[in-house]
Amino acid sequence: MSGPKPPYRRVRDEVARRAEELWAVACALHADPETAFAEHRAAALLTGKLEGAGFEVRRNVADLPTAFTARSGRERPTVALLLEYDALPGLGHACGHNLIAAAGLGAALVVDAVRDGTEGSVLAVGSPAEEGGGGKAFLMGAGVFDDVDAALMFHPGVHDWVRAPLTAQQQYRVVFRGRAAHPTGNPTEGIDALAALIELFNVLSALGRRLPAGSHIQGIITHGGTATNVVPDLAEGRFGLRAATTAALDDLAAQLHTSAEGIAQAIGTSFEVEPVSVRYEHFRDNRVLSEHFAGHLTRAGITLTPPVPGVYLGSSDIGNVSDRVPAIHPFVAITDSDGSDHTPEFAAAAACERARHVLTAVVEALASTALDVLRDTDLRARAWGRH
CATH class of the missing domain: 3.30.70.360 (Alpha-Beta Plaits)
Structure with missing residues (x-):
């Protein structure tokens, strides 16, 4: 049986209250880029915010010094919000991971603040080295996602796409x-x-x-x-x-x-x-959850569409997670579609005013989707049924 309707208005108010703080986190990460497996200051900043909010933080997860988990609650269902924070050598945050980290952080904090006794757990997962190091694959091997009911994240991009065509x-x-x-x-x-x-x-x-x-x-x-x-x-x-x-x-x-x-x-x-590298599996989109997220994002005036057929946008270790857990990885544009990530122009865009608007909108949509996962047994069943 489904639970009560989630308090989406409270989510919006809580996001608005935290908007300046979350943008400051995104900008701090952007101004101080650290590359794969060396994201020590980024991990310290993010875990400090979560610990300060009462989350139980575990560091050095999977024997990775810059990996962490932060949990609020102890029982299932468990919804995971994924944070990436590694930068590209010589280019800084030209893949926008500063925004991914701030969005996952913000969603976890917002859900925890408005859940009002809702059963289950909120798990913020700090995954290093997405750019070639495969942090999430190591976290999978360490059992981080064994008891997770849904894994949620977004990626800034040049398209507004409801799902990610990742190879x-x-x-x-x-x-x-x-x-x-x-x-x-x-x-x-x-x-x-x-x-x-x-x-x-x-x-x-x-x-x-x-x-x-x-x-x-x-x-x-x-x-x-x-x-x-x-x-x-x-x-x-x-x-x-x-x-x-x-x-x-x-x-x-x-x-x-x-x-x-x-x-x-x-x-x-x-x-x-x-x-000579970790294998990145292809991304298996969970349509039930990704369309749920897209519906929430429309409240901010952002409409997500299916990806263009035959177009692929690289690879990511979220693919390894999606093989085991219902997962989403939508793209939300912070530049026009004629741009490209992994460029100096995209690095600049990751700290621009459009990115700030996207961050606020995405935090609200991620938090609303996470609350739905925790409260709605039917949604969880449909997500696993189509996994």
């Missing part, structure tokens, strides 16, 4: 080992490892022309020899694999391995293929 991705290292020789003194004794690696690039280029939408392989040479007058006995490359689904990523990894194996056999080298 699966992983980095691989490929090594070929041959035999060194002088190219004129004893050329027949050499086995050219670099030639094997270059041939792999050629094969992957041909393969790329017939890959399905959303799949691609991008590689670089990280070691190609030490001198021009020595046949390289060692060559190494790093390859980024991306695919629309996690299953398609596994297929792509298998094709990389098969290609490297065939080339090694043909040229006479040995080979190694190994993953």
Whole structure:
């Protein structure tokens, strides 16, 4: 049976009361960017706010010094508000994680302030290193999301999209080992490892022309020899694999391995293929919750639409969470659609007046959605049924 109607007006009033404080947090993070797994000041600022509001804070979660959880309440249902706060090297908050952190913080504080004895728990999850480090994957492994009924976050962007078309991705290292020789003194004794690696690039280029939408392989040479007058006995490359689904990523990894194996056999080298990054799974949108969030956001005059078919916007470790827990990851624009994140222009936009309006609107919508999850058993059942 569903609970009483959530006090959306109280949510709005509480957001308005905290708006200046939350914007100050977003600006403080923006002015002091820290990169993956080094977000010590950001984590201290955020945990300090939560601890001051009475949340039970755990630091060093999953043995990550900048990861944390902050809980209000002890029983289920549990709604998680996700915070990201890592910046990009050389670009600062060009992905807007300062806004993600402030929004998750604000929503957690607002829900706690207006819940009025509602059963369940509010869990703020501080996840470091979304930009390539996979903080949420480590938190998943540590059991942070085991008893969570919904995981909510948003991402600033250049589109107003109700769900995120995020792909699966992983980095691989490929090594070929041959035999060194002088190219004129004893050329027949050499086995050219670099030639094997270059041939792999050629094969992957041909393969790329017939890959399905959303799949691609991008590689670089990280070691190609030490001198021009020595046949390289060692060559190494790093390859980024991306695919629309996690299953398609596994297929792509298998094709990389098969290609490297065939080339090694043909040229006479040995080979190694190994993953060198956390695997980001594709994002599985929970339509029940994402459309619920979109409905709340319309009160602020922001209308979210479905993403443009065939357009993908990178990868994120929220995909790993969405495989286990009903999750949302809408995009809300802070620039015009001709812009792009991971640019200096987007970094500037993450501290502009439009971002301030978006932050306030998103905190209200996230908090309202979180309250609905805690109060409405039917909503939770429908969210899990369509997970």
